[in-house]
Amino acid sequence: GQQVMQIPQYQHVQEGEDFTTYCNSSTTLSNIQWYKQRPGGHPVFLIQLVKSGEVKKQKRLTFQFGEAKKNSSLHITATQTTDVGTYFCAGVGSGGSNYKLTFGKGTLLTVNP
Amino acid sequence: DAGVTQSPTHLIKTRGQQVTLRCSPKSGHDTVSWYQQALGQGPQFIFQYYEEEERQRGNFPDRFSGHQFPNYSSELNVNALLLGDSALYLCASSRDPGLDSPLHFGNGTRLTVT
Numbered sequence: 001g002q003q004v005m006q007i008p009q010y011q012h013v014q015e016g017e018d019f020t021t022y023c024n025s026s027t028t029l030s031n032i033q034w035y036k037q038r039p040g041g042h043p044v045f046l047i048q049l050v051k052s053g054e055v056k057k058q059k060r061l062t063f064q065f066g067e068a069k070k071n072s073s074l075h076i077t078a079t080q081t082t083d084v085g086t087y088f089c090a091g092v093g094s095g096g097s098n099y100k101l102t103f104g105k106g107t108l109l110t111v112n113p
Numbered sequence: 114d115a116g117v118t119q120s121p122t123h124l125i126k127t128r129g130q131q132v133t134l135r136c137s138p139k140s141g142h143d144t145v146s147w148y149q150q151a152l153g154q155g156p157q158f159i160f161q162y163y164e165e166e167e168r169q170r171g172n173f174p175d176r177f178s179g180h181q182f183p184n185y186s187s188e189l190n191v192n193a194l195l196l197g198d199s200a201l202y203l204c205a206s207s208r209d210p211g212l213d214s215p216l217h218f219g220n221g222t223r224l225t226v227t
Binding site for chain 1: 155158
């Protein structure tokens with residue numbers, strides 16, 4: 001079945017440093033979504049990427065979808081303590097009647113003020 | 114505008130018992146998905162309900178079953194509980210048609226099986 005892998009599992013940075021998490025799927029995706037889960041909270045939708053090679057920005061966050069639609073990345077510029085949490089990518093496999101969103105294991109980001 | 118609501122927030126059950134978890138979707142949403150999240154892991158898809166039918170199912174045994182009501186709310190039932198069923202159970206709603214609809218999660222039900 002479809003697998004979504006994320007690296008790194010953990011990342012600790014000093015406030016102001018940049019952060020990147022990478023996501024790879026075992027199969028081609030129709031779209032990829034990113035979610036953030038604060039400690040003790042629930043996943044909150046950040047963004048969806050659909051097109052091959054797509055790049056989207058939200059303030060200090062930059063999201064990319066690979067040309068082959070099998071990988072994605074999230075880059076945060078100049079991290080802040082409010083960025084703390086686990087970032088998940090989640091993909092939907094292409095083709096067929098597939099409504100299942102497969103999540104990676106996430107990258108836990110901690111920020112030292 | 115109420116978001117996704119789940120009840121109860123916490124639950125402690127004994128091995129072999131049965132449990133029912135409840136979910137009301139966000140206003141305007143008609144699709145409900147259930148996820149299991151073990152500690153330190155990503156959410157694992159259990160199943161999705163749309164138009165009161167199970168539309169797709171993940172790799173979970175038949176002990177896990179569900180229902181969707183005409184008002185779009187949903188229940189997750191787990192029979193013959195095992196210690197390994199201890200997890201955070203998340204309900205997520207979306208507005209169909211589905212693949213482009215982001216999921217809105219509830220706060221989850223923390224289930225502990227002893």
